[in-house]
Amino acid sequence: QQPVQSPQAVILREGEDAVINCSSSKALYSVHWYRQKHGEAPIFLMILLKGGEQKGHDKISASFNEKKQQSSLYLTASQLSYSGTYFCGTVQGGSEKLVFGKGTKLTVNP
Amino acid sequence: EAGVAQSPRYKIIEKRQSVAFWCNPISGHATLYWYQQILGQGPKLLIQFQNNGVVDDSQLPKDRFSAERLKGVDSTLKIQPAKLEDSAVYLCASSLVRQGAYYGYTFGSGTRLTVV
Numbered sequence: 001q002q003p004v005q006s007p008q009a010v011i012l013r014e015g016e017d018a019v020i021n022c023s024s025s026k027a028l029y030s031v032h033w034y035r036q037k038h039g040e041a042p043i044f045l046m047i048l049l050k051g052g053e054q055k056g057h058d059k060i061s062a063s064f065n066e067k068k069q070q071s072s073l074y075l076t077a078s079q080l081s082y083s084g085t086y087f088c089g090t091v092q093g094g095s096e097k098l099v100f101g102k103g104t105k106l107t108v109n110p
Numbered sequence: 111e112a113g114v115a116q117s118p119r120y121k122i123i124e125k126r127q128s129v130a131f132w133c134n135p136i137s138g139h140a141t142l143y144w145y146q147q148i149l150g151q152g153p154k155l156l157i158q159f160q161n162n163g164v165v166d167d168s169q170l171p172k173d174r175f176s177a178e179r180l181k182g183v184d185s186t187l188k189i190q191p192a193k194l195e196d197s198a199v200y201l202c203a204s205s206l207v208r209q210g211a212y213y214g215y216t217f218g219s220g221t222r223l224t225v226v
Binding site: 002032034040041042043044045046047087089096097098099100101102103 | 165214219
């Protein structure tokens, strides 16, 4: 079951904040977040396990609401280097398969 | 540490031809994955190996795709014969342990396949 990401695209000015959402209709065990720049490999950002934990990585953080099967990625004070496509990947309970969403294209302009 | 190595970087073939992609995962990573990424979409898992055994190949079109991971290290993905809809980037990834719940994946740069 492919997770649903929203929005599909977002354009920011440097220094602005953004939120990317990821939701699933199935019970989740974990959520991964990756960033992919054009023509490059996806880069792992962070993983969140069930239990409603929150994680941070520099000015990028994420939360995981296990009850709602939702995760959100928060980018604060965005930098030009944040531009790229962000993918969430979900692992359902009882599965070992990581299924990716369709991605959210983030563009940060000067 | 060295990343996940893939070759070739680009490949253009005619439909009905065959093609093979090679992947060398990070040393010590027992789990290896092949993903297909069509332009504008998220990566889709084709096959997952644990050492040299197949864990999941439910989305691998077995009539034309095959993959092997001899000796539990590097891996080869083959397409024979190729179709136009196989045009995509083929990504190889590896992770430390089997369960993706605990560790992130490290992806290679991918092979961009164009079938004409």
